[in-house]
Amino acid sequence: MTDPKEKTEKAESGKSEKIGVYICYCGGNISDHVDVEKVRDEAEKMPGVAVARTNSFMCSDPGQELIIEDLKNGLIDRVVVASCAPSLHETTFRGAIARAGANPYIYDHANIREHVSWVLHGEKATFKAEKLVGAAVGKASLLQELDPIRVDARKHATVIGGGIAGLKAAKVLAERGIDVVLVEKSPYLGGNAARLDTIAPFGEKSAALISELAEDVLARDNITVMTHSKVIGFEGYVGNFDLTVQTTFADAADHEQAAGHYIPTVGVITESATEHIIETGAVILATGFKSYQPRHGEYGFGENSAVVTLPEFIKQMSEVDPSKTELEIGSRKIRSIAMIHCVGSRQIPGIHEEDEDGYLNEYCSRTCCSAILHAANQVKEIFPDTNVYDFYRDIRTYGRGQEELYDQAANNRVVFLRYSAEDSPVVTANDDGSDAPLKVTVKDGLTFNEEVEVAVDLVVLATGMEAASIPELVSMMKLPVGTDKFLQEIHPKLAPVEMAVSGVFLAGTAQAPMTIAEACNGAAAAAVKTASLLSKGHVELDPYVAEVDQNLCQGGGACIEACLADGALEMQDVKTAEGTVKKARVVPALCLGCGACAAVCPSRAIDLKGWSLKQYEAMVDMIVAED
Amino acid sequence: MTRITPDFAKELKQYGDDTALICFNCGTCVAVCPLISESFPRRLIRYIQIGARDRILENSNDLYKCLHCGLCTETCPRGADPGEVILSLKRFAVATWRKM
Numbered sequence: 076m077t078d079p080k081e082k083t084e085k086a087e088s089g090k091s092e093k094i095g096v097y098i099c100y101c102g103g104n105i106s107d108h109v110d111v112e113k114v115r116d117e118a119e120k121m122p123g124v125a126v127a128r129t130n131s132f133m134c135s136d137p138g139q140e141l142i143i144e145d146l147k148n149g150l151i152d153r154v155v156v157a158s159c160a161p162s163l164h165e166t167t168f169r170g171a172i173a174r175a176g177a178n179p180y181i182y183d184h185a186n187i188r189e190h191v192s193w194v195l196h197g198e199k200a201t202f203k204a205e206k207l208v209g210a211a212v213g214k215a216s217l218l219q220e221l222d223p224i225r226v227d228a229r230k231h232a233t234v235i236g237g238g239i240a241g242l243k244a245a246k247v248l249a250e251r252g253i254d255v256v257l258v259e260k261s262p263y264l265g266g267n268a269a270r271l272d273t274i275a276p277f278g279e280k281s282a283a284l285i286s287e288l289a290e291d292v293l294a295r296d297n298i299t300v301m302t303h304s305k306v307i308g309f310e311g312y313v314g315n316f317d318l319t320v321q322t323t324f325a326d327a328a329d330h331e332q333a334a335g336h337y338i339p340t341v342g343v344i345t346e347s348a349t350e351h352i353i354e355t356g357a358v359i360l361a362t363g364f365k366s367y368q369p370r371h372g373e374y375g376f377g378e379n380s381a382v383v384t385l386p387e388f389i390k391q392m393s394e395v396d397p398s399k400t401e402l403e404i405g406s407r408k409i410r411s412i413a414m415i416h417c418v419g420s421r422q423i424p425g426i427h428e429e430d431e432d433g434y435l436n437e438y439c440s441r442t443c444c445s446a447i448l449h450a451a452n453q454v455k456e457i458f459p460d461t462n463v464y465d466f467y468r469d470i471r472t473y474g475r476g477q478e479e480l481y482d483q484a485a486n487n488r489v490v491f492l493r494y495s496a497e498d499s500p501v502v503t504a505n506d507d508g509s510d511a512p513l514k515v516t517v518k519d520g521l522t523f524n525e526e527v528e529v530a531v532d533l534v535v536l537a538t539g540m541e542a543a544s545i546p547e548l549v550s551m552m553k554l555p556v557g558t559d560k561f562l563q564e565i566h567p568k569l570a571p572v573e574m575a576v577s578g579v580f581l582a583g584t585a586q587a588p589m590t591i592a593e594a595c596n597g598a599a600a601a602a603v604k605t606a607s608l609l610s611k612g613h614v615e616l617d618p619y620v621a622e623v624d625q626n627l628c629q630g631g632g633a634c635i636e637a638c639l640a641d642g643a644l645e646m647q648d649v650k651t652a653e654g655t656v657k658k659a660r661v662v663p664a665l666c667l668g669c670g671a672c673a674a675v676c677p678s679r680a681i682d683l684k685g686w687s688l689k690q691y692e693a694m695v696d697m698i699v700a701e702d
Numbered sequence: 703m704t705r706i707t708p709d710f711a712k713e714l715k716q717y718g719d720d721t722a723l724i725c726f727n728c729g730t731c732v733a734v735c736p737l738i739s740e741s742f743p744r745r746l747i748r749y750i751q752i753g754a755r756d757r758i759l760e761n762s763n764d765l766y767k768c769l770h771c772g773l774c775t776e777t778c779p780r781g782a783d784p785g786e787v788i789l790s791l792k793r794f795a796v797a798t799w800r801k802m
Contacts, residue, residue: 464706485780488723490706490723490752491726491751492752516703519752522704526704527703527704527752528704528706529705529706529752530706
């Protein structure tokens with residue numbers, strides 16, 4: 076890397092006089108609305124522009140070749156392409172510059188498609204295109220050669236959470252030669268999936284799935300499994316994280332974990348908790364979900380033992396004797412069951428009761444429709460004489476093999492009743508003299524909104540998924556959390572397992588409610604992303620980070636207060652002729668490049684590489700310049 | 703208030719086809735039915751599903767408007783055979799007549 080001081084001097088010494096401007100027609104996408112040739116004529120007259128050319132598709136090989144030729148012939152030393160959004164082709168043109176043997180950061184991009192031709196027409200479009208090209212030329216004249224920040228990366232990853240997503244992620248990482256530590260807070264591997272019996276829609280045994288994965292993980296030399304453990308410290312940056320992991324020996328995690336300590340109703344701890352520092356390169360969060368626990372009285376839950384959640388019912392069904400002629404749970408004959416969908420999901424403000432924080436689960440939990448219909452089919456196929464009444468708002472059996480569950484339920488003579496959120500079913504004690512303890516009443520949308528009631532022996536609530544409560548991890552690792560309280564990816568489609576914290580990835584239901592198949596997909600994706608990040612042994616980061624001019628820095632510290640990334644800016648002692656003084660220093664790997672520090676520095680000693688204040692001024696000058 | 707009588711389907715079985723529960727209440731049968739009658743034949747099929755025996759008898763006049771053209775059976779996406787179910791209901795209604 077070149078000395079930063081040298082670069083500053085170079086920038087101050089003058090602007091580039093050899094800027095090449097390349098304007099794209101985008102096959103009519105731009106040229107139908109922007110007079111591209113007029114923009115070219117104007118660009119050619121702009122200060123510092125040596126070459127201005129047009130092409131019907133700049134991203135095509137002939138288009139890129141224009142840039143490469145001009146660079147090789149020494150006609151230009153800065154490049155501006157005016158075309159589509161930079162998210163589409165910025166890397167394309169940087170690549171072309173690199174192929175010509177030049178530094179890829181001598182490049183700026185003007186978006187004259189999304190920002191111009193798709194929203195403006197006629198003279199206005201051409202005018203704005205000229206202004207945007209002008210701004211890019213202004214900036215390009217001050218662009219400097221930059222080098223990506225290169226940091227060493229440990230070929231080691233940590234997976235937090237030993238559920239099915241964590242196991243899958245650990246296995247895939249290990250297969251790719253990455254050493255793995257798997258941290259699980261409970262004594263067991265398998266997580267929520269281990270609480271299931273058979274899995275919708277195809278009926279595999281969850282025991283078999285979990286055992287197969289866990290055995291594989293436990294047998295691998297390059298996976299270390301730490302159960303009874305939690306991450307209590309997080310430091311460092313991508314490629315070089317230091318995690319503090321605490322391992323306890325008692326189940327009561329909320330208590331002091333020192334040997335000799337007495338835990339009420341449990342006993343005396345014999346071994347103190349231990350702490351380890353895990354030196355790792357990346358972290359995969361597979362912290363899972365928690366099953367929604369209905370409020371006391373919600374559909375009679377907690378008031379009557381015949382009202383159970385779906386996970387409880389799955390457990391009860393797994394213990395049922397299938398050779399009996401009638402379904403019996405806890406020696407009680409179950410001749411009719413009401414199943415109620417959307418419990419704790421798709422809650423609506425003003426209709427559903429908020430929790431103590433004024434919060435509602437407004438999302439669909441996505442798995443409960445299939446899971447409860449799977450359970451209904453199981454009941455009807457083993458005990459056809461047990462009547463099953465399915466109270467739904469909407470049926471969302473959306474995945475492969477799942478719609479078939481709904482078909483199958485109808486063929487199995489499950490009776491469907493449809494309720495609307497504002498008229499949810501009401502569960503009360505049964506008073507018709509039969510031995511069924513409960514009665515469910517609903518305004519049934521399928522029966523022309525008539526009030527319908529049915530006496531039942533059991534009510535099963537299709538409870539949804541809620542984000543696992545991990546406030547310590549969220550604040551320690553500065554993890555983005557969505558309005559639904561689940562961890563949030565960078566982009567739901569384009570970066571679905573990546574988090575805004577570089578080097579941190581997402582696997583499974585920590586991210587959103589999803590099926591086991593989807594959780595495994597996500598986990599594999601996160602693991603492969605992690606492996607490709609770490610496998611080179613180093614990580615390259617964008618060079619757009621803050622830079623301190625040590626000559627101008629007064630050591631006031633305003634930048635450090637403004638800094639959004641812990642540790643990205645620090646004070647250091649510098650020896651000068653007047654003695655030791657404090658000056659700010661940037662830790663490039665931690666810097667987000669947001670510019671908050673540059674905005675507050677009273678002596679303009681701090682600036683962003685590639686986005687300097689001088690470059691902004693040059694852009695503004697070009698925008699306001701008269702013709 | 704309509705109370706679900708779970709064993710009605712069994713009672714109806716002696717009069718003919720037991721396909722009502724395959725119906726998923728889409729209403730195609732109502733749309734193609736040439737009779738100008740509200741929600742026929744879906745309403746009666748729905749009453750079978752929930753075992754609303756009394757409602758069927760209250761609405762049994764509707765049964766005799768049916769022309770047995772077979773359009774509903776032809777178009778039913780679930781193969782629930784509404785035309786045949788209406789015939790079963792006719793037999794049920796006749797057998798139950800004046801026993802109410």
